[in-house]
Amino acid sequence: MTFTIMVVDDEKNIRQGLGSALEMDGYNIVLAENGQDAQEKLKHELIDLIITDLKMPKLSGEELLKYISSSFPTIPVIVLTGHGTVENAVNAMRDGAYDFLTKPVNLDHLGLLVKRALSNRELIRQHEMLKEEVEKIEKRRQFNKMIGKSSQMQAIFELINQVAPTKASVLITGESGVGKELVAEAIHRQSNRTEGSLIKTHCAALSESLLESELFGHEKGAFTGAVGRKKGRFELAHKGTIFLDEIGEINQSVQIKLLRVLQEKQFERVGGEDTLDVDVRIVAATNRDLIKEVEKGNFREDLYYRLNIVNIHIPPLRERKEDIPLLYSTFLVEMAEENGKVIHGLDVKARMALNNYSWPGNIRELRNCIESAVVMSKGPVITVDDLPPHIRNNEEGQMIKLTIGSTMAEAEKEVIRNTLIHYKGNKSKTAEILGIGRKTLHRKLHEYNLEEEFSKHA
Incomplete structure (x- = not known):
């Protein structure tokens, strides 16, 4: 799943520099030179996140933020500001901005902020995609409650x-x-x-x-x-x-x-x-x-x-695990409605816990698990801590062992390699579970010399 980020800044060097840096992280980039330009492009582009300057000609960042908050309320906005206008940035957050950064921008901090801002966006998109898939399956067949694409x-x-x-x-x-x-x-x-x-x-x-x-x-x-x-x-x-x-x-x-x-x-x-x-x-x-x-x-x-x-x-469910996301997505909608809650989806760790569990009680157990998680959830996203203890503490899932003293690069390589092995080389599934784009995954495979090992897989 690749996200599209719009960078809005009237300074060409900043606009292009941020765009290039984010593109290297695997994101699709749309550039806009001011708020008015951004408004026009939002009518034709599917945007997942916006990074905008505050002080711009024609249409300021403050005015753009108000437009986004009313017309595209689910799109997170990160505001860029000079040191002298931090107070304005704080005010912008009150108006709906996700967060703000001061110029010059620290690219590492920006990368973390972007990932965090997109995490809920990813959950919403994943949940919506699963709902659409369930609806398509419902239209294709006449089995009513029966769900499965395996x-x-x-x-x-x-x-x-x-x-x-x-x-x-x-x-x-x-x-x-x-x-x-x-x-x-x-x-x-x-x-x-x-x-x-x-x-x-x-x-x-x-x-x-x-x-x-x-x-x-x-x-x-x-x-x-x-x-x-x-x-x-x-x-x-x-x-x-x-x-x-x-x-x-x-x-x-x-x-x-x-x-x-x-x-x-x-x-x-x-x-x-x-x-x-x-x-x-x-x-x-x-x-x-x-x-x-x-x-x-x-x-x-x-x-x-x-x-x-x-x-x-x-x-049994353990032999057709590709049906698990469709099932928990369906139960999530059902249980949220029954309990009067707004649930956007499950975070990455929760999804991995559900996928790794063997489900001895099969679909009945999965349904009860989701009902419990919805009831216990404290926010709009189900976390691994919301799952029943025997599922979140399950040791049946594949464990990745690292030697103390391993570098972050070595740890990342092992996580990517073992996740690919677990999902039989499926790069789309691996990127989804790890919460990164396919471009980023391919770049990491090249960086860690894993391309040949998984070259035969899509």
């Missing part, structure tokens, strides 16, 4: 499209928290059964006796407490879809009745004699290895093959 998720979206219009039973597998229920919802929405109901049953949440009654219903007096006839989930799902979550938890008795529904489309209520016909599609899910359960004798082999006409396996 090749694994794209394959799942295609499989849902292919399978949904059919009558085939579907078995969704994957760890807890990966979004199996969302896949079931997508299958139902994409099917020709959308006018019917999607009835969900969590098989592990009910006792054996209650589960049979919940699924197939019961007659009055069938057991103690059965004070009247009750329709089961299969009756309620007639002409629609039934989602059986944690199917691996059901007992042998229920398995036999379920197999009959799959084979004959018939069943009886608990305590009843009437045989009921039902037209229902079964979508089941499990985090267990059902083949192993079959081998142990816990799950009927014939039922397994009836359920597993089509298998959709959802990989």
Whole structure:
């Protein structure tokens, strides 16, 4: 991500000198000779930061600052001033300037100030880009809550499209928290059964006796407490879809009745004699290895093959980390709105912590993490300190070891090299994570003789 900085000064040497220095740091530069010139260029250029002198002909820096504050409030402005007009600069900060520098300008101090001023700008741009990407994905697909741009998720979206219009039973597998229920919802929405109901049953949440009654219903007096006839989930799902979550938890008795529904489309209520016909599609899910359960004798082999006409396996989040930014960006918007907060995004350390964590609880854990961070945040940017302790103190991420006495250049080289290795040579991702422009990264690669090592990567 390369930022564009506008330098506004009526002194040509200062204007061009600052522009050249900033260009060497990897920024795009736009030069303006006074406030009026800057106003015109702001109408046609996308500017991320403005450095402006105060005393200029035609339109002063003070007047330019007022214009920017009202028309482009998100653009930070750094004011340049002579020693005699420091009071004016302080007043300018009250009018919305980010900071001020006195002439002659210390380029090292300017570089640090520019990076700091652009840090929030970068977060806002990153957050907006992710929001746009999420919106584009939403328009491209019809999976509503399902989010992912990884090749694994794209394959799942295609499989849902292919399978949904059919009558085939579907078995969704994957760890807890990966979004199996969302896949079931997508299958139902994409099917020709959308006018019917999607009835969900969590098989592990009910006792054996209650589960049979919940699924197939019961007659009055069938057991103690059965004070009247009750329709089961299969009756309620007639002409629609039934989602059986944690199917691996059901007992042998229920398995036999379920197999009959799959084979004959018939069943009886608990305590009843009437045989009921039902037209229902079964979508089941499990985090267990059902083949192993079959081998142990816990799950009927014939039922397994009836359920597993089509298998959709959802990989854990740690195996598709490219989906993490889209997910946390979506949750950030959702949680900020729910909690009445204004959140612009996450800082670099927070993003790295989220990327490096293995997410044993998958998407559910990530969502809870973002909710916690939004609630705990003290400002508009989520920092690593806002994250839950086990994530911010996570030691699973790649550590970079440096010998005491290493120079700053050696440390910087190792950080760049290891970040590139971690992201498999992806220079765009590396520049984004390190908070520098691609031009700066390429310059550093040349400076540290790393070009050949990563020359094959984009």
